[in-house]
Amino acid sequence: MAGLLLSPTEKVFIVHGVQDDHRSDGRTNIDYRPMELETNVVSHATGSSRLRLANTDILVGVKTEIDVPTPEKPDLGKIEFYVDCSANAAPQFEGRGGEQLAIGIAKLMQAAYHSSDAFDLKQLCIFEGKQCWKIYVDILILECGGNLCDAVSMAVKAALFNTKLPSVKAALMDGGNIDLQLSDDPYDAKSLDIGTAPLLVTLCKIGDKCVVDPSAEEESCSVISVVVGVTGNPSSYSTEENVSDSAKESKFTTIEMVGSGSVAPKTLKDAMNQGMVAAKLLDKALGEALLRERQETQVKTKKHSYGFLR
Amino acid sequence: MTSHVKIRLASERVNHSVPTNRELPRFYTPGEVVTGMEDFMRGHGTYASDDCLKASVAGVMQKVNKLICVRPLKNRYVGEIGDVVVGRVLEVQQRRWKVETNSRLDSVLQLSSVNLPGGELRRRSAEDEQMMRKHLQEGDLISAEVQSVFSDGSLSLHTRSLKYGKLSQGILMKVFPSLIKRRKNHFHNLPCGISVIIGNNGYIWISPPEQNNLVEEEKDEIVNVEVQCISRSDRETMARVRNCIAALVASKMLLDDTSIMFAYEESLKYDNVKELLDPEAMLDVAFLTQHRINNVLEE
Numbered sequence: 001m002a003g004l005l006l007s008p009t010e011k012v013f014i015v016h017g018v019q020d021d022h023r024s025d026g027r028t029n030i031d032y033r034p035m036e037l038e039t040n041v042v043s044h045a046t047g048s049s050r051l052r053l054a055n056t057d058i059l060v061g062v063k064t065e066i067d068v069p070t071p072e073k074p075d076l077g078k079i080e081f082y083v084d085c086s087a088n089a090a091p092q093f094e095g096r097g098g099e100q101l102a103i104g105i106a107k108l109m110q111a112a113y114h115s116s117d118a119f120d121l122k123q124l125c126i127f128e129g130k131q132c133w134k135i136y137v138d139i140l141i142l143e144c145g146g147n148l149c150d151a152v153s154m155a156v157k158a159a160l161f162n163t164k165l166p167s168v169k170a171a172l173m174d175g176g177n178i179d180l181q182l183s184d185d186p187y188d189a190k191s192l193d194i195g196t197a198p199l200l201v202t203l204c205k206i207g208d209k210c211v212v213d214p215s216a217e218e219e220s221c222s223v224i225s226v227v228v229g230v231t232g233n234p235s236s237y238s239t240e241e242n243v244s245d246s247a248k249e250s251k252f253t254t255i256e257m258v259g260s261g262s263v264a265p266k267t268l269k270d271a272m273n274q275g276m277v278a279a280k281l282l283d284k285a286l287g288e289a290l291l292r293e294r295q296e297t298q299v300k301t302k303k304h305s306y307g308f309l310r
Numbered sequence: 311m312t313s314h315v316k317i318r319l320a321s322e323r324v325n326h327s328v329p330t331n332r333e334l335p336r337f338y339t340p341g342e343v344v345t346g347m348e349d350f351m352r353g354h355g356t357y358a359s360d361d362c363l364k365a366s367v368a369g370v371m372q373k374v375n376k377l378i379c380v381r382p383l384k385n386r387y388v389g390e391i392g393d394v395v396v397g398r399v400l401e402v403q404q405r406r407w408k409v410e411t412n413s414r415l416d417s418v419l420q421l422s423s424v425n426l427p428g429g430e431l432r433r434r435s436a437e438d439e440q441m442m443r444k445h446l447q448e449g450d451l452i453s454a455e456v457q458s459v460f461s462d463g464s465l466s467l468h469t470r471s472l473k474y475g476k477l478s479q480g481i482l483m484k485v486f487p488s489l490i491k492r493r494k495n496h497f498h499n500l501p502c503g504i505s506v507i508i509g510n511n512g513y514i515w516i517s518p519p520e521q522n523n524l525v526e527e528e529k530d531e532i533v534n535v536e537v538q539c540i541s542r543s544d545r546e547t548m549a550r551v552r553n554c555i556a557a558l559v560a561s562k563m564l565l566d567d568t569s570i571m572f573a574y575e576e577s578l579k580y581d582n583v584k585e586l587l588d589p590e591a592m593l594d595v596a597f598l599t600q601h602r603i604n605n606v607l608e609e
Contacts, residue, residue, distance in 0.1 A: 005398060005449040009537075013479040016539050024481050025556075026549035026583025031314050034587055038320035050320075281315045289317040296321060306320035 004220040014221045018206040023218070030278055032213040035154070037289050039162040040297075041307055047163030050307070051155035054215070055145025057089075058152055060137060060159040066180065067134035069125070077124020077132040081109040081139065083152070089144040098141075104258070105139070105152055111254040112153065112198040112229030118253045119197050126168060130178050133165060146216040149227050153200035154286055160197060161237065161290050164189035195234025198253045199282050201275040202227050205263060210271040212278045223261030226271045229254035230279035236287025250280055316588070324589035326560045328600045338365040338380055345378060355380030383562075387413040387487040387511035389465040393456045394496040396482070396509035397467070399446050405439060407446055409454070412487060412511045415464035419446075423457055423468035425475070451477040453507050453515065473497055477507075479540060480517030481552050485559045487512035491566040498567040502574055504547050508565060516551050518544045546583055550574060553586035554595060561596035568606075573599040 006014075017023050027033070033054040042048035045061035052058075067078055083106045085098025092098070113119045124133040137159065139152055166189045172179040183189070204214040204225040211218060214225070231251045255272070257263065263271070338344060343362045352358055355367045356378055365371075367382035389395070389411070400416060401408035407419040421434050421442060446452065453474050454467035469475050490510055499505045499519060507515040518540050540548075554573035558565055576598040577586055585591050 005400070007398070007450045007477075009478045010451065010480070010482070012537050013481070013540065017545060020542055020545060022542060022545050022549070024549060025552060025587060026546070027587070028314075028584070031584055032316070034589065035315075035317045036320060036323065037317050278314070281313070285313070285315040285317045289319060293319050293321075296319070306323060 004216050006217060006220055010217070011221045014218055015207045018209050018211055018218075021209075023211065025215075027213075029209060029211045030274060030281075032150075032278075032282070033215075035151075037154075037158055037286075037293070038306055039158050039290070039293060041305060046165070047159045047161070049155050049158035049162055051151055051158065053145070053147060053151045053154075053213070055143055056147060056151045057141075057143035057145075058148075058155040059140040059142055060152075060155040061140075062159045062163045063136045063138065064163070064165060065134045065136065066126070066131055069129060069132040071129075073121075074129035075125050076121040078134040079113055079119065079121065079124070079137065080134065081106045081113075081137045081156075083109075083139045083141065085141045085144075089141050093141075093144075101148075102141075105149060108149060108200060108227060108229070108254065108256055109137070109139075109153065109156065111256070112200060113253075115198075115231075115251075115253040117196060117251055118229070118231050120193060123193055124165075126180065127171065127178055131180065135160075135163070144216070146219050147202055147213045149200040149202045150213060150282070153198065153229070154282065157194060157197045157199060157232070157286060158290060160192055160194045163192050165192065193234075194232075195237040196231045198229040198231050199279050199286070200227055200229050200254075201278045201282065202258075203271040203275050203278075205261065205267065205271070208267065210267070210274055212274070222259070224257055224259035224263060226263065226268065226275070227254075227256045227258055228252055228272060228275040228279070230276055230283075232283040232287075233280070236284050237290065239291070250276060250283075252276075318589075324593050326562070326589070326593055326596070328561045328563065328593070328596050330600060330604070335370040337368070338371060339368050340364075340366055344371055344380065349376060351377045353377045353379035355382060381488075383488060384486055385488065387411060388463070389413055389417075389456045389459055389511070391456050391458060393510035394453065394507065395456060395465075395467065395511040396451065396453050396477070396507055396513035396515050397511070399448055399450045399452065401448065402443050402446070405434070405442075407442070409452065409467060411465060411467075411509075412484070412513060413463070413465060415462060417456075417465040417467050419452070419454060419467045419469065423466070423470060425470055425472075446476060451482060451515070453477060453509070477515055477517065479538075480515055481548055483514040483516065483552060483555055485512045485514060485555070485565065489559060489562065489565050491564045491569075493566055498570075500551070500567065500571055500574070502547050502551070502571075503544070504551050506551065506567070506570065508567070508570075514555060514565070516548050516555075518548065549583045550577055550586065553577070553583060553592075557586065557592035557595045558599065560589075560592050561600075563596060563600060569599055569603060572602045576602070 036052040039049040041050045042061045046064045047062040050059045083102035085093040087094040166182045169183050170181040203210040204222045206222045342365050347361045356363050357366050365380040369380045369382040372379045395411045397409040397411040399407050405421040409417045411417045454469045457468040458466045496508045577595045
């Protein structure tokens with residue numbers, strides 16, 4: 001997304017490579033670069049995660065607040081996304097430079113989470129019509145190495161997986177107002193049900209084919225990319241087996257084109273199929289990693305945070 | 311078969327350091343006291359405060375007689391005359407091109423220091439000035455030699471030899487300039503059939519071998535070479551070389567033709583090139599390469 005200068009011959013090389021299903025670093029068109037994930041990195045956030053995909057570095061913090069639900073949807077909570085592009089990521093993000101990109105990603109995330117198949121807002125309801133949880137998801141882009149949307153969506157899902165809402169101990173009715181008493185015990189909290197939370201997959205159209213996880217160089221070779229949001233499979237995120245089959249099925253929750261080009265109908269269909277396959281693989285790998293980390297935390301009582309030291 | 315997606319946890323992070331048999335120098339962090347003031351001279355990367363010399367960058371100390379310098383690990387390229395560099399043309403200006411070479415200031419390639427098509431040396435006419443964008447345009451990659459260094463540290467380049475000039479198809483890698491080993495020759499045709507230009511500025515150009523025959527003769531022919539498809543096997547070898555260099559860089563090992571070739575040979579045990587993106591495989595390749603380099607040094 002950031003402007004990168006490439007010579008015409010370098011572009012020819014990349015385009016031919018995609019055609020050949022063999023990219024500059026040996027990956028095929030549906031391979032992702034290795035990722036690194038850590039949750040619970042920000043101690044004062046309700047949930048947080050950090051994801052590093054090659055050179056793309058994303059930090060997500062989740063904060064919760066008690067809010068009043070909208071009158072039209074009294075039984076639903078709220079979720080809001082905010083993206084901030086650090087000027088450390090790219091020089092053009094300085095000042096208000098990254099605003100357009102940030103708003104674009106936030107809108108995409110909002111659209112992907114909008115469906116009730118993707119994220120059930122009913123679980124954020126505390127007292128119908130009166131009070132609900134509002135979740136603020138703050139996404140910080142620390143480094144930009146291509147494929148921001150995918151990395152952001154995965155980091156968000158990991159951060160929501162890590163989020164625990166405190167349980168309500170007592171509610172005092174005082175006329176029309178409700179006074180809530182929340183539990184102080186950090187272990188007396190419930191996790192969010194995020195199994196079906198969507199992941200975004202960017203399919204970058206290079207030549208006639210589409211690739212997932214484009215590097216910054218590959219991104220500058222393509223004029224248009226298709227971003228699809230695909231719901232996850234809850235069975236990857238819990239050890240329990242009682243998941244209904246309808247929830248297991250992946251569905252598209254958003255489809256968006258980014259860029260100035262156009263796509264032929266057949267290419268779009270192929271891209272969506274490829275996106276569905278990639279999203280399933282991503283979702284499974286993410287679930288495995290998160291469960292593995294949870295297990296590790298349970299074994300060791302005091303977890304040592306790795307954070308940014310490398 | 312490796313899977314398409316791999317997510318590792320921060321706790322499974324691989325430490326890329328490779329043991330060497332040489333003693334590691336002391337590493338100074340910014341603000342750390344290097345030495346007392348008494349008869350030492352303050353060099354680059356140091357500053358004086360409270361009667362002590364302190365490091366202003368993170369790096370290792372170098373001492374020449376009484377002069378104390380701290381050489382940073384990560385820095386911009388500091389050019390020297392005669393260095394081979396790989397750079398990207400940023401701008402076409404009056405009688406010169408601005409070239410990005412990873413140094414603090416953009417370098418300059420004068421119209422008078424390039425070989426124009428047609429061969430023999432001649433005065434640059436006004437037509438040549440108008441044709442500059444035909445010759446090199448924005449975004450083009452070039453290999454060049456440092457002709458002189460201006461007083462502000464910016465470089466003046468020249469491409470007055472057949473081995474320098476515009477680069478066609480290939481992969482550009484950016485590494486720290488401090489990892490490049492200074493050699494007599496920076497143009498290598500590796501035995502695996504790939505040519506590599508290891509620029510002193512930390513830019514490495516990996517290209518298929520035909521590219522070296524590219525002599526500026528007929529303009530049509532050059533255009534042909536530029537859009538030719540590269541064979542699958544060449545592409546695989548290039549990707550493997552690229553991943554090997556990435557593995558060596560992750561372990562902070564010096565790059566020259568020997569270390570790249572050793573790494574390439576060690577990497578052959580991984581059949582699939584993309585397996586080399588895995589941090590464990592990268593460490594393994596770097597470790598085996600270091601082992602072979604140690605063996606060669608002992609002999």
